[in-house]
Amino acid sequence: FRDVKFLPDCIGSEVEAACADPAPGSVILLENLRFYPEEEGKGVNEKGEKVKAAPDAVEKFRASLTKLGDIYVNDAFGTAHRAHSSMVGVKLDTRACGFLMKNELVYFGKALSDPERPFLAILGGAKVADKIQLIKNMLDKVNEMIIGGGMAFTFLKVDKNVEIGNSLYDEEGAKIVKELLSKAQEKNVKIHLPVDFVVGDKFAEDATDKTTTLEEGVPAGHMGLDVGPKSQQLFAEAIGRAKTIVWNGPPGVFEFEKFSHGTKAMMDAVVKATEGGATTIIGT
Structure with a gap:
């Protein structure tokens, strides 16, 4: 001492x-x-x-x-x-x-340069533009990719013309969505986007909330603030297959309790996969 x-x-x-x-x-x-x-x-x-x-x-x-x-x-x-x-x-x-x-560099280096497969990336966050380089780089490495958070609505609007109401829409990032999806197809990377949403009438803890489907989209005057139960199940299945997981960004506004269930479900699935032997790296 x-x-x-x-x-x-x-x-x-x-x-x-x-x-x-x-x-x-x-x-x-x-x-x-x-x-x-x-x-x-x-x-x-x-x-x-x-x-x-x-x-x-x-x-x-x-x-x-x-x-x-x-x-x-x-x-x-x-x-x-x-x-x-x-x-x-x-x-x-x-x-x-x-x-x-x-120790961290050695661990990350091994996980990213020679990952055990299937290799899954989970990406959340608000803007596609902020994560373009990360998405491009990960598409060269991973087998599957989950895209959640606010930027999922930009992908869904561009790729499937989904009604997104007042949800986040990244005009700049939208210009490169088709290129990213094309690269994913070229690299044989399976992309997972939300198939249902928990929406609110405002960005607040006391917002009214309800679940809508991909076909229904996000109603006018509402915004997507979390992923719904079907998306949670879809994502959990992809996580369950993975042997290496890199997670950057939440799938919903977890700061508000009623919109935190998607993030909690994802964390539970990642914990289960990690306990089963998967290598997991979580960052912000």
Whole structure:
């Protein structure tokens, strides 16, 4: 065991002085970097108001972080993809990944480069445009793909001319839906889209809810906020077949209890598949 010295800040002259010449073997813990908007580029001020960090303040913040050490080790796999100051702004020549990062990279590398099949991707989220590259890349690797969330309505509108009411529709993403579906057919990837929906009259916890079919579509004045029971069963069957599962994004608005059942059912199916030996990777 070692004593850990906690510093009540993460930048500034006092922190720099404490880190300049510590005793060999010392462990120093800094205050949370996200207390500064310069870490993420945005944040809230003392009044609780949203603020953006000024570019010159971000550079000053990063310069102070850089003074705190000689070697940069990143062991935060869960935030390594973010353009935060602590991820991309520490300008030290020697950079390395930590043991956790190494283990995650080895695990992901094996799962994605030589997956046990069938290989299933589950993709949710609002906009097709945000996930175009991910979908394209996964179509080169997977055997089956479930598309849920808000972007499913863009696929259904373009591919099957389904009435989607006030559901999310991504005009930009719609332009590439046919290309993506064509690539899926070319690669022999089975695409699963919702076949029924739980719809609401507004985006809120107290929205009125009912289930509609693919043929009925989403009524005018309503929006699709979750997948229905038939979709849940369809997706569970695909999940049950899979030996490798990559899941990115929920199939419904799980933050609202009455529209969370599709996500819960999917999670139950993924847990069951994982307990049965499937390799599962879940991200946001």
